Amino acid sequence: MKKELQLVLSPEEAYNELLFQKIAAEKSGFAGQKDLIIRATKRSIDARSRKVKINVTVEVYSGQVPEPLVNSGKYYPNVKHSDPLIIVGAGPAGLFAALRAIELGIKPIVLERGKDVRARRRDLAALNKEHIVNPDSNYCFGEGGAGTYSDGKLYTRSKKRGDLRRIMEILVAHGANEDILVDAHPHIGTNKLPQLITRLRESIIEAGGEVLFNTKVTELLLNKDTIEGVITSDGEKITGLGVILATGHSARDVFQLLTRQKVLIEAKPFALGVRIEHDQKLIDSIQYHCPSDRGPFLPASSYSLVQQTVLDGKQRGVFSFCMCPGGFIVPSASSPGEIVVNGMSPSRRDGKFANSGMVVAVELEDLPTYQKYGPLAALMFQQEVEKAAWVAGGETQVAPAQRMVDFVNNKQSKDLLPTSYQPGLKSVNMNDVLPDFIAKRLAMALPLLDKKMKGYYTNEAQIVGVESRTSSPVRIPRSKEGFEHPQISRLYPCGEGAGYAGGIVSAAMDGERCAEKLIEKYGKAGTRN
Template identity: 75%
Template sequence: MKKEIQLQLTPQEAYDEVVFQETVSKRIGISGSQTDVRARQTKRSIDARGRQVKVNVTAEVFIDELVPPMLEASKAYQNVRNSEQIIIVGAGPAGMFAALRAIELGVKPILIERGNDVRARRRDLAAINKDHVVNPESNYCFGEGGAGTYSDGKLYTRSKKRGDIRRIMEIFVSHGATEEILVDAHPHIGTNKLPKIVTELRESILQAGGEVLFNTKVVDFILENNEMKGVVTQDGEKIIGLGVILATGHSARDIYHLLHQKKILIEAKPFALGVRIEHSQNLIDKIQYHCETDRGPYLPASSYSLVHQTKFKGKQRGVFSFCMCPGGFIVPAATSPGELVVNGMSPSRRDSKFANSGIVVAVELEDLPQYEKYGPLAAMMFQAEIEKSAWKAGGETQTAPAQRMIDFVNRKESTSLLETSYQPGLNSVNMHDVLPDFIASRLADGFKAFGNKMKGYFTNESQLIGVESRTSSPVRIPKDKESFEHPIIKRLYPCAEGAGYAGGIVSAAMDGERCAEKLIEAYIKK
């Protein structure tokens, strides 16, 4: 017999498997060796609103019957080696999932990636962290797996209209992710596990007859009568296909410049910009879990989500947390020499002693009148200028400008900085000299407000590290809501974060799948 039950458990009951099984047997009133009872969690979420943390669990209970697999894992894909082909530019989550979906539909994907494969990419990251050398083609943003590979691997999304979230999760599990991501309300994989999963995704593409081209940069488009026929690489090679899915991520500024140069319609887009804030994870745990010392052996590192509306010179803008990384690290995410960008990531166990999050301010196009001369690239040029300012403030290396939180609010340069997870190091500056006033003043208001929402958050035992500027694309490549195709250039399918339509691993993956489906539906003869 099988039944589903709802439980509210202590952390130990929820996360200790032996205790969980015993608890379920007691709750359903079955004990003793005569009956075989096995339970499996299908949904799990933490409720930390009260003084005692509870875990809400939905579980399947199997009584005197075998427990079936949660997922019938299968990586079998048909062979498309000799099929018609489409071109996918960018091997991040959107590009990889677009390629797999194309294979499922009987079409051969040519997946083009400017950076290294995920293994070789490690050397590029080490060069940034240790030697402050930025490879503009392969870094934390560019390379196999895209920016998502070296991130927290957060898989939570509200974009349920984009596609089947469960399907994306199951593909990750079939390529090596733990089944826990099918259970947790806010699932994550971890930056230490993502590279192996990304490698498995690539192997599925290759084994099915698709192609994956690394260190291959697209420098031009092949256009005929407003139709995208293919792309040209840095070696002059022309690659032709029935359509192009552009999944280049939100940091490929050269692609935006190319689109603008070719007079392909693009638009300036609002985005958000600010800093990374770093606290000790223990402090955040004490605030969120209401604990006196530490969170104990069962609860995961706690996270937070904060938002506050501010006014500056009569204009209201939101200040909010972004990509919060519990038990994580801050990393250098620049994609060109002469700029400084920070981002956050976490390993699967989230066991770093640091918690970090982007704290950013909404930037509207009306905030940037002096950049109007750049047309659709206005917000991107503003973004680039702030990153250059941060690079100079850090000492023209990947050393990041930083300041303690209360010192920042009081416009006082910090005489000393705290220990940090940011490997290239920190340089104490007044961040008001790095950020424009309409950003800095709003951040200061936001930090004070967050201190009222989370008692203990507003403290000089935390520090701002700047700048967090790659929150989303500052450029939108428009596409039709129904066909997903560019409204003017046929056979061009702008995709995911780089097009300004999706943020995060899961929503990008779903957008990639939809673009592949729409392209194939429109242009592959049945």
Template identity: 70%
Template sequence: MKKTLNLQLDPVEAYDQDVFKQVVLQKAGISSDSAHAYVRQNRRSIDARGRRVKVNVEAEVFLNEDPSPRVEHEYDYKSVTNSDPIIIVGAGPAGLFAGLRAIELGVKPIILERGKDVRARRRDLAAINKAHLVNPDSNYCFGEGGAGTYSDGKLYTRSKKRGDIRRILEILVNHGATEEILVDAHPHIGTNKLPQVVTRLRETILNAGGEIHFETRVEDFIIQKGELKGVITQNGEKVEGFGVILATGHSARDIFNLLHKREILIEAKPFALGVRIEHAQNLIDRIQYHCEVDRGPYLPASSYSLVQQTYFKGKQRGVFSFCMCPGGFIVPAATAPGELVVNGMSPSRRDSKFANSGMVVAVELEDLPEYRKFGPLSAMHFQADIEKKAWELGGKTQAAPAQRMMDFVQRKVSNRLLDTSYQPGLNSVEMREFLPDFISNRMVDAFQAFGKKMKGYLTNDAQLIGVESRTSSPVRIPRDRDSFEHPQLKRLFPCGEGAGYAGGIVSAAMDGERCAEKLIAAYVRL
């Protein structure tokens, strides 16, 4: 017999497994002495809106029967060694899941990745943090697994109409992710665990006869009679296939420049730009969980989501938190020397004493009149200029410009900065020296509003660290709504965040799968 119960529990009842079992059996009317009762959580979410935090749990009880497997499907990856090939540029979540889906459909993926595998990539990340050296092909954005591998591993998405979210999560579990990601309302693998999952995804592709080539940067396209036949790498090697899935991520500026140079249609795209804000995690916990001292041993590090509409010179723009990282760290995310970019990440335990979040302002193309001369690359050039100014203000290293929160609101350079999780260090500046007025003025208005929504959030015991500029791609590579194919160049399938069609690991993975399906249906004879 199986029973499903929807319960609202105290944190100790939800997170202490022994207590949880006793509570659920009691609610189900089953004796706690029963030797043949199995209890588990199916869904879990925290409700901190009231003075007492509650945890909403969907519980399953199996009495006198074995529990059904939590992972419902096993995926079949038969050999495609001698099958027709497709080319996938980029080994982020879009590229890897496109490769897996191609194998399921009997097609051989050839994945080209400019960066290194996850293990070799670690040395380049250490060089950024310790020696301030940026490898333009291997960094927090470029390399196996993409930007998410070493900058968080959050799996929450609102893209429920774009594909099967459960399927993506189950594939991740099949490759080593904990089953907890199937339970939590806001699932998270953690940057310390995601590299192992990515490694296993790679092994599945290789074991099935797919190919993955690291340190292989695409520098040109092979175009014949309006069709994309393949690509040319930095070594002059030609790689050809039945079509190309372009899944290069939101920071591949050389690819955007190449597309523009080759007169392949691209478009400037609105994005968002701002800073990272770092608070003590204990402060955020006390605000969110309404506790006087700390959150206790059961509740996870708390997060927040904030948005405020602001007005500047008669134009309305949203200011919003982005990629909030409870118990996390701020990391240097530049992809080339001479620029300063920051991002956030959290380990699986989320046990850092810091909480950080992007706090960004929506940037529309009409906000950038002086960049119109760059055509479809206008927003990208604006983004790059801000990053260069931030780098100069940081001392022309990966030390980041920073300012305490109330000092920023009051236009004061901070005499002393706070402790930080950002390893390369901070340099006290007036952030308006690189943030334009239409960004900084809106942020001030939003901070004051956020201080009213979250009492204690607006404080000089928090600091702004900048610049957070890689929220999404500043360029869109257009594609047909139904076929996913580029409207001008046949056999080109723009994919994922870099093309403007995803915004995180799960949505990118789903987009990769759909692009593989569309390409194969159109051009590969099965």
């Protein structure tokens, strides 16, 4: 017999497993019966009132064995001798495109400019400690893409783009905790993502696919209006049924390559701003209405904020981005001579600090002096801001920073707060670093956010610059239904770098859809030219 319950519990009742099992058994009417199976299927935190509650959907089974939440023994056919499909980029979009191609009987060849996830760690250590930026192996490039060293957030608004549950189940089958199937805002954590990414790669290789590291694409192999393959930096030509371009939002050389080969791309709005770092205890006290300590059962709290601003008659949103509870600010430059910051969190989110991007929406009309760059207009703007931050920080990976209230008052901070940012901070007036319209909108918004989160606006928080890789500043166009480039047949722009995703899950879903669309059109016998 099975019963489904909707429970409203205290944090201790929800997260103390023994207490949770006892309450669920009693509420189900099965208390005292042997061999009960009790499992949560949905869980969310409600912190709107002063007493935090946890909403839990529970299934209780008596005398019945339930179906597993996920089939961990997923089978992939061997495609070693099947027609090849080229996938450029081994981030979430590329890896999930490869797995879906295998399911459909096609052999993926994944080309990754960076290193495998283990070798990549040495370059990240050199970036943090010695300020050395390897342009092919950093927080943006390498196996797993930018998502490998991130908070590992798995929630998305792009649910119409694919099967969200399916993506989660594949992640669980490759080592993610089953909690990601239950929690309303699931995450994996940067400490666990590398092993999961390795297992995804192993599934691809075991099924006969290929994953080639240190393999940078430098030219598209075009035959009139059809792509036949790619040419790598060592001169190798790799051909296949088609090309899925899943290179991520920071692959500027790919956008320049497309421009050089006269492949249609477009400038795209994006967002740019700073990282804001608070003490995690302060954020907990605001969100959970507790004086200091959130206690042993509640997770580190997060926030999501947005404030509209009007400047010169133009309305633009200022909003939080990629909030990392209990996390770290990391150097995310992908080339020497630039400063870029991003955030990541371990799975336990138990760090001292909370950090989040706080960014301003940038429309193309905000960049009149960059229009001469055509489709690279927003990219060139982004790049110049990152260079300015590098100069302001002292031309290393030390990042420019300022206390929050000092920034709003246009006053350089006499000193800075402790930080999670390992390369270090330099006190500067960020109003001199950020473009004028970005700085003014941030200065308008930050005091107003205090009305939404009382205590958020404080000089016990600091802004760190610059957060500029929120999304791609370029869109590679494709047809709405078929996902194929409108000019070049067999070319399928994909994921964040093409402008069609924003995070691990949406990129993974987009990768699957691109593989399906390409194989549906070109993967059947007799369709190759």
